[in-house]
Amino acid sequence: MIELKDVTLKYSSTKGIFNLNFSVEKGQVFGYVGPNDAGKTTTIRMLMGLIRAGRGSATIDGLNCFSRASAIQKNTGYVPEDVALFENMRVKEYLNFVTQMRGIFGQKNTRLRDMLIERFEVETRGKIENMSSGMKKRLTIVTALMHDPQTLVLDEPTSGLDPLMQSRFLDLILEEKRRGKTVLLSTHKFEEVERTCDRVGVLREGRLVENMDIVSLRAEETKAYLVKFAAPPNLEQIKKYGFGYQQFSQSDYEIFSPGDRIDVLMKVLSHEKVLVFNSKNQSLEEIFQQHYKKEIKQTEFKNEENNTQENEGKIKRSERKPKLMPKKTEKNRTLPDPEETVREVKKA
Amino acid sequence: MSIPLFLKNIKNNTLLLLVFAALMSIYLAVIIYIYDPNGIGAMVDMMSILPTKLVNALGFGTIDSGLTGFIASLFYGFLIYLFPMVYCIILANRLVAKWVYEGSFTSLLCTPNSRIKIIVTQGIYLLASIGVLFTILFLVGYGMSEHFFPGMLDVKVFLKLNLGACLMTMTIGMFCFFFSCLFNSTKPALFFGALIPVGFFILNTLSKLSERTAFLGKFSLYNAFDGLAIVTGQSSISLISGGFAVFIGLLFAAAVGVFSLKRLPV
Structure with missing residues (x-):
């Protein structure tokens, strides 16, 4: 389980992450979306103990992400966004090296590793420096998963992969989810979120502006x-x-x-x-599109919200599921309902 | 310490070590080869052609007539500063800053090994490889002397000479290592890593120019090691070694401390 409580990590007054609160339960895939520079990678690197949070607590399975980073790594697989490997090593040599760094020596069980190599068609001959970036990414995926970790932290894992491999990777995530793994998936691709995630969090300028359930989101869509x-x-x-x-x-x-x-x-x-x-079809992408538009500021949110409420009467909603209604009004106080905004646009 | 990482360091940096060991061994061998037990005069004659101040600055001011003293003044007086310094600058940068800058250090930290364990491994490799470098030098010096001038080398003093030089180089290496751990990019790591030893070297050279510049030597680490004084027994090797060891320990601790807390770049 991944848990963040009031985590703040400042690079400057506007850059960094601010008061992040969310958790990813066991057996859950959490989609982490947001525009570039929103702080997704910062959050992930903080979770991996590569940078220290200024304030708040970040834990994985109850272990502090910075001070207990090595204990966390025992049971965590991390696919970074930018792949940086030891270029002068051969692929087999690198895989053996990482296995040994994980404290496994000698000819141990390599069944899972071989299976992953086969599944992602990783070329194991030759040097890493001669590989394409997509192949390097596939190699990173193999190294991140070959020790069967309980927690997966994936930072845009499918970027640079061809469509076939992307699809295979998403299948793998679904399998891992079924096996009870905890998965944090940072991505820009809404199809991936729709296909794999249970919850989705939207990060904008270092703040979590949405954190919702995909199932209820679907119903409200x-x-x-x-x-x-x-x-x-x-x-x-x-x-x-x-x-x-x-x-x-x-x-x-x-x-x-x-x-x-x-x-x-x-x-x-x-x-x-x-x-x-x-x-x-109105995809999640349309719903979240607004968060990618930088110019929408909090004030404009409020204006839209008022318009939405005015218009609400015009659209027949009498048969809406009643239990959703109170939740909706509560939500409108802080943020506009994405669905309503889209409807607005459509009416216009 | 992480054994697989240590082995990887050996694999990555052995060529570098061999190049420096070979260069220094050739110098040492040639210096021993040109020693003439009967007529040190020729060498002194050659030196007298050069301006005295330059000779002093190069550390060739006093040439002892014995083989050990000859080696001490010609090899452990000047060359011993330059080659190991360059080796330390390059190696320290390769061990930490380069990988951090390239991002591949992340893949080390994403294994169940703590930052401290990994950085200590890198530091130990640096110290161990300097140890190996001086072991090679000792063996080459001993072998060459025994081959050309059997029985003339004072082995005990020669060993002390190497020990002192080795610890001094380790201290310089730790300065470079500290900056390599401190910075996230190779440029400042190399700049500061080079600035300190080169600064020591310049101060040391200037201090030998005249009486009036002698005080500069107090600020140079290299001044603590005087090959000829060890041969003549004027300076105590245990005191020098102890001093260097303290420096090495402090710098190593500082490097580990800085690295274990810093933010690693994306």
Whole structure:
């Protein structure tokens, strides 16, 4: 389990990480996203004991990340963002060296290591300096995982990998998750978060601005569908079941549905003659896009929030899951609901 | 200490050690070879052509007539400062700052070994390799002397000479090592690592120029080691060794302390 409590590590008054609080439970994959320079790598290097936190406590399995770094490393696999290996070593030699540095001498069980080498098609002949950067990354993945660690700290592990290897790596993460590993995954790729993570934290300018559950996020997510009807549809019926819509022409509509009510929408639409039914998928990427835009400051957040609340009445939401409502209003106090903002944009 | 890392250091730096050992051995061998037990006069004649001040500055001011003294003044008076100094600067940089700068040090720290253990291993390698360098020099000097002038070398004094020079080099090495641990980039590590020994060297050379500059020698570490004084028995090797050992210990502790707390670069 990875735990951060009020961790602050300043490079300057604006650079660094500030009052970070989050935890990654056993068997959980935590997606750590945010724009460049937000402090993701700093957090990870702090967790790996490479830099010391100025304030607060960071622990992995209850061990302090700086003072007990070597004990933590026994059971941790770390894939750094920038791969730096001993260039003049041969691949086999390097793998043996790392194994020995882990305190394992002689011909021990190399089954897991061989399996990883095979899985990621790592070229084991030749020197490291002659390898491509993608191959070096694959080698790093093998070294990070070959001792079957309980905790995985991955800093943009798939950058530089080809799509096939990316996919294999994500499969591996899912397998490891099923085996009860604790995984912190820093990434820019939302597909990766969608595919592997249970929770996602968004870091911006050193502060955690979102920390939420992917499952509930999915339920709250609004799906949009572009529908072409053969005849004017029964709009009353659509409204009655609580779906929003926007009319483009006599027969072209965009219909909005909460992520957990798609089945109801299907039933409603089954009474109509539908010619075209296209999903206008709203990915996590769109939801988080706002956090990547630097110019959105806290004040603008507030303005948007007010607009959202004004507009809320216009969109029929009477059938929303009632239990979500209080949570929503509570959230709006601090930050705008991403879903609402997107809806705003769409309406505009 | 981490054995696999120590072995890796040996593999990485043996060539460097061999180059320096070979260079210094050749010098030492040639110096022993040109020794003429019957006529030290030729050498003194040659020196007299040069300005006295220059000869003094080079440390060749007094040439002892015995073989041990001859070696002490010609080899352990001047060359012994330069070659090991360059070796220390290069090696200390290779052991820490270079890997930190390149980022490969991270892969060492991402194994279950503490920073202290790893940096102590690097420091021990530095000291051990300097030890090996001087062992080679001792053996070459002893072998050459016995081959050309059997029985003329005072082995005990020659051993003391090497011990003193070895500990002095280790101290210089630890200065370089400290800066290598302190900085995250090779440039300042090399700059300060070179500045200190070169500064000592210049002060030492200047102090020998005249009476009026003699006080500068007090600020130079190299002044503590005087080969000829060891041969004549004027200075006590145990005192010199003890002093150097204290310096080595302090610098090593400082290097480990600085490294174990610092922020490593991305």
